[in-house]
Amino acid sequence: MEEIDLKQPEFYINRELSLLEFNRRVLEQAKDERVPLLERVRFLCISSTNLDEFFEVRVAGLKQKAGLGAVESGPDNMSAPEVLKEVNLRAHDLVDEQYRVLNDIMFPLLEQQGIRFIRRDDWNTSQKRWLRRFFNDSLHPVLSPMGLDPAHPFPRILNKSLNFIVALTGKDAFGRNSGLAVISAPRSLPRVIQLPADETDSGPYDFVFLSSVMHAFADVLFHGMKVEGLYQFRVTRNSELFVDEEEIDDLLRAVEGELLTRNYGDLVRLEVAHNCPQELVKFLEDQFVLADTDVYQVNGPVNLNRLAEVCDLVDRPDLKYPSFTPRLPQQLASKDVFKALVKRDVLLHLPFESFLPVIDFLRQAAEDAHVLAIKQTLYRTGPQSAVVDALVAAAHAGKEVTVVIELMARFDEEANVALAARLQRAGAHVVYGVVGYKTHAKMILVVRREGKRLRHYVHLGTGNYHPRTARIYTDYGLMTCNKAIGQDVQKVFNQLTSLGKVAKLNRLLHSPFTMHQAMLDKIEREIVHAGAGGGGRIIVKVNAVIDPQLIQALYRASQVGVEIDLIVRGMCRLRPGIPGVSDNIRVRSVIGRFLEHTRVFYFANGGEEEVYASSADWMERNMFRRVEVCFPIENKTLRERVKQDLAWYLKDNTQAWMLSADGSYALPQMDEGEEPFSAQQALLNELAES
Incomplete structure (x- = not known):
């Protein structure tokens, strides 16, 4: 076989463009x-929220690279300016499509269901009277309009805040010609206002946008002057926190200091109303030092994510997914988690199974007189967390509680600082991970005295200890008292607290030390099996496949006949179906009711099958710049369960988008007579039947 250089740029999809393509798939669900x-x-x-984060992180990073004269953006060999140019083209198309979906599809369909967004021109007398009173009582007192002149320079605008540029005529209170003003809407104000049906002759689900109310009554804010035009705008800023690892001596104080400046990072995007005059658009561009390509003129609210409030305000179960109650594993029905785990391991599959056993595990540990110590990692857990409540209770009960909190969990830094303070007040030992290496592993260790021995009880997960996301993210959680695994978890915790070297682990793979090489070795092993006539089979289910070395290893495996299926929800840089390179690789992205978040690795291993679950995606950051763990599913029954789940995802023909070699995705074409099949629905059906 002819030798092929698997590092060639044409074998890779650009990371940023792959992420935009994922967002397009999310929009298709709408x-x-x-x-x-x-x-x-x-x-x-x-889709709107994802795009915000894309600009705050990815585009901001590209702009920094372009400003520094960066030549390459990874193995695809595209320069940062080249990527930025393509990102701008695709992002503008995506935004145009978002607002087309809103105006041409969502609004008409919602109105048919009695859910209306009423324009100013269509307000009846009662609605206008009520809204004027609402403006005077609830809006006017908290608004601070700022006229612009040499003594009132253009204000600093908060990241992603709602603002209005106002064109004025007439003389101000000091006899000068007025011109422009800016109004910032405090984040405490609702962006969508529900009209009270009994006071306004409205339907039960009639809404008005805050921007419409501002348009209607802004004259009140500029007494003696006339508002000629009022146009909403919003800016997006670089939201990455910068902590100089070589200079800091206190990570907590450094993060707290950076949080104060996050809302005023470098500007990367301007969104403005579609009907804003071009001279005002240009004025805003100049104020923010942005280019034309950074401006997005939109026909609707500048923050589409605010529409999510309406979904919660409208009580129409027929317009939402059917509710369900997560299953509680039969093994844990006795409520004594410790006794249950001594008998056999438990594998939780969220959200189809309940997150409650994890909370019960911690609560029982807090109350159990035989429990000596509890150790846990926290990456994202939410502000009102039953998990943290249990840890606080354990500390108050005199247990040795150690919590590794990742302060640099993006967009959760502030919440994690507050959690750290609460746990410290309770008497827990709190450490903040390792500077330069995010602690992304999901681990709980409970040390319990049983007779003359200490037993380790462990929970290892693919997702965060977050009760809310446990209802909408698919994740696996292994609960076990396996001695070898317990010892491994103890070693990893000791490393995180002492910073000492870890002795060889028995069962776990561990980033940034052994996991990457172990994955390469396991792929190589499948190559050997294929070469010996034993076939070779790999299934990987993750959120992203980015790492070039792992991609090259998969290419090599494909070339010798290893059958490879990748289930990758988000970014994937690998190109499947390239003749002679990736003929035997298939990539699908499942987008459905639940956010696919499980990370699972299956290797046929010549009949000695191995199944691993992990907190890590196949990205360079997970392999080299984060603390991660990868754990085996050794119980045969549980392993077969995971294999069945993977088989269902590979059978999915309704929510699985197939990746082509050119980087595009499409839903599969069903054969004649083929029945539609959804993996997530199959798992829900299994739940209903249990």
Whole structure:
């Protein structure tokens, strides 16, 4: 076989463009008539939120690279300016499509269901009277309009805040010609206002946008002057926190200091109303030192994510996904988690199974007189967390509680600082991970005295200890008292607290030390099996496949006949289906009701099958710049369960987008007579039957 250089740029998809392509797939869910209407609105909102983060992190990073004269953006060999140019083209198309979906699809369908967004021109007398009173009582007192002149320079605008540029005529209070003003809407104000039906002759679900109310009554804010035009705008800023690892001596104080400046990072995007005059658009561009390509003129609210409020305000179960109650594993029905785990391991599959056993595990540990110590990692857990409540209770009960909190969890830094303070007040030992290496592993260790021995009880997960996301993210959690695994978890915790070297682990793979090489070795082993006539089979389910070395290893495996299926929700840089390179690789992205978040690795291993679950994606950051763990599913019954789940995802022909070699995704074409099949629905059906 001819030698092929698997590092060639044409074998890689650009990371940023792959992420935009994922967001397009999310937006497609908003168009899918099989999805309940209010859930389609949520998908539109998710698409908007994802795009915000894309600009705050990815585009901001590209702009920094371009400013520094960076030549390459990874193995695809595109320069940062080249990527930025393509990102701008695709992002503008995506935003145009978002607002087309809003105006041409969502609004008409919602109105048909009695959910209306009433324009100013259509307000009846009662609605206008009520809204004027609402403006005077609830808006006017908290608004601070700022006229612009040499003594009142253009104000600093908060990241992603709602603002209005106002064109004025007439003389101000000091006899000068007025011109422009800016109004910032405090984040405490609702962006969508529900009209009270009994006071306004409205339907039960009639809404008005805050921007419409501002348009209608802004004259009140500029007494003696006339508002000629008022146009909403929003800016997006670089939101990455910068902590100089070589200079800091206190990570907590450094993060707290950076949080104060996050809202005023470098500007990367301007969104402005579609009807804003071009001279005002240009004025805003100049104020923010942005280029034309950084400006997005939109026909609707500048923050689509605010529409998610409506989904919660509208009580129409027929327009939402059917509710369900997560299953509680039969093994844990006795409520004594420790006794249950001594008998056999438990594998939780969220959200189809309940997160409650994890909380019960911690609560029992807090109350159990035989429990000596509890150790846990926290990456994201939410502000009001039953998990943290249990840890606080354990500390108050005199247990040795150690919590490794990752302060640099993006967009959760402030919440994690507050959690750290609460745990410290309770008497827990709190450490902040390792500077330069985010602690992304999901681990709980409970040390319990049983007779003359100490037993280790462990929970290892693929997702965060977050009760809310446990209802909407798919994740696995292994609960076990396996001695070898318990010892491994103890060693990893000791490293995180002492910073000492870890002795060889028995069962776990561990980033940034052994996991990357172990994955390469396991791929190589499948190559050997294939060469010996033993076939070779790999299935990987993750959120992203980015790492070039792992991609090259998969290419090599494909070339010798190893059958490879990748289930990659988000970014994937690998190109499947390239003749002679990736003929035997298939890539699918499942987008459905739940956010696919499990990380699972299956290796056939010549009949000695191995199944691993992990907190890590196949990205360079997970392999080299984070603390991660990868754990085996050794119980045969549980392993077969995971294999069945993977088989269902590979069978999915309704929500699985197939990746082509050119980087585009498409839903599969079903054969004649083929029945539609959804993996997530199959798992829900299994839940209903249990």
